[in-house]
Amino acid sequence: MNSKLSIHGFLPEEIEAFCKEQGQPAFRAKQIFDWLYVKCVTSAEEMQNLPAPFRAQLSDHFTFHCLEKIEIQGRKGETQKLLCKLCDNEMIETVIIPAPRRKKNTICISGQVGCRFGCAFCASGQKGLLRNLTAGEIVDQVMEAAQELGGRPDNVVFMGIGEPFDNYDEVMKAVRILNHPDGLKIGARRITLSTCGVVPGIERLAEEGLQVELSVSLHAPDEETRSKIMPVNKIWSMGELLEACRTYTKKTKRIITFEYTLIKDVNDSVEQAHQLARRLEKFLCRVNLIPLSPVEEFDGERPDSDTMRVFAQVLERAGINTTLRDSKGSALKAACGQLRAHRLR
Numbered sequence: 001m002n003s004k005l006s007i008h009g010f011l012p013e014e015i016e017a018f019c020k021e022q023g024q025p026a027f028r029a030k031q032i033f034d035w036l037y038v039k040c041v042t043s044a045e046e047m048q049n050l051p052a053p054f055r056a057q058l059s060d061h062f063t064f065h066c067l068e069k070i071e072i073q074g075r076k077g078e079t080q081k082l083l084c085k086l087c088d089n090e091m092i093e094t095v096i097i098p099a100p101r102r103k104k105n106t107i108c109i110s111g112q113v114g115c116r117f118g119c120a121f122c123a124s125g126q127k128g129l130l131r132n133l134t135a136g137e138i139v140d141q142v143m144e145a146a147q148e149l150g151g152r153p154d155n156v157v158f159m160g161i162g163e164p165f166d167n168y169d170e171v172m173k174a175v176r177i178l179n180h181p182d183g184l185k186i187g188a189r190r191i192t193l194s195t196c197g198v199v200p201g202i203e204r205l206a207e208e209g210l211q212v213e214l215s216v217s218l219h220a221p222d223e224e225t226r227s228k229i230m231p232v233n234k235i236w237s238m239g240e241l242l243e244a245c246r247t248y249t250k251k252t253k254r255i256i257t258f259e260y261t262l263i264k265d266v267n268d269s270v271e272q273a274h275q276l277a278r279r280l281e282k283f284l285c286r287v288n289l290i291p292l293s294p295v296e297e298f299d300g301e302r303p304d305s306d307t308m309r310v311f312a313q314v315l316e317r318a319g320i321n322t323t324l325r326d327s328k329g330s331a332l333k334a335a336c337g338q339l340r341a342h343r344l345r
């Protein structure tokens with residue numbers, strides 16, 4: 001196992017501290033950051049404006065490559081899924097979702113190996129949480145995907161494996177590295193954190209003063225239905241969650257996106273749509289309806305198109321900005337954690 005730290009997990013000021021320890025001037029940090037994120041080199045040897053002995057010191061201390069791509073599904077230019085191996089042989093998934101017409105590429109990254117929250121329909125949590133990813137492993141996913149894309153992505157969403165707010169510090173550090181003006185410069189508004197409803201995470205995020213997007217996986221209009229499919233509801237109830245969301249929108253003036261996976265005969269009736277509309281009344285929010293992606297571990301089905309359209313209409317008529325997203329990844333086992341789950345089996 002590689003015990004070196006990933007250089008992609010360091011902010012410029014931390015690299016600067018390392019430079020000083022090695023007797024190097026502070027400006028070296030900016031040069032290194034530029035090589036890493038603007039020129040996108042993958043070794044210290046390529047950093048030509050650094051003295052050779054210092055390049056060797058960098059190689060001794062850091063790894064520049066903490067992920068190994070072991071499988072790529074899908075063709076270039078279409079949705080692609082990368083299965084990557086970490087240095088301890090664990091696996092994570094990263095999805096590349098190009099939108100050539102709008103010229104906006106999105107990368108969907110993982111924040112943990114596995115997940116402790118065990119949503120019934122999600123493949124990521126079937127075997128529980130194995131470990132948190134480091135900021136370096138998180139940023140490295142973006143670098144690997146950028147290499148596939150041939151350039152930096154426009155949007156980054158934490159909708160891969162894991163719960164970002166269950167690994168808050170490393171995830172936020174990765175956000176700051178991705179967002180840094182000397183690095184990839186991915187705008188905070190182009191970074192989305194998605195949570196299954198970890199209330200303390202929402203409360204902390206409200207205090208960060210960062211303009212990131214927040215998505216909340218709601219998936220039900222009432223406590224009982226939500227508890228059935230999302231065990232997290234027994235820790236933080238839907239009531240507490242929506243209260244935290246209200247406080248968040250008041251404090252940050254930022255809109256929240258509620259994710260709602262439609263599952264046939266579970267949460268897709270007209271009454272449930274009305275119930276949801278009532279709960280979200282006067283909320284600064286939008287709703288993303290997603291048909292269930294079939295996963296082997298869950299025997300639910302997606303509703304038919306008419307049912308989904310009616311559900312969306314009820315919300316729209318109640319004045320809620322609603323999108324009905326077709327889950328592009330289903331042919332690719334792109335629902336969270338499916339590729340990894342498949343390999344584990």
Ligand code: SAH
Nearest residue numbers: 122159162163194195196217259292293335
């Ligand atoms: N833990 C975070 C982020 C990861 S999941 C969260 O729960 O938000 C990203 C989104 O995909 C979540 O809304 C999740 O509920 C949804 N999802 C997971 N499995 C799915 C499936 N089989 N079909 C449709 N959506 C799914």
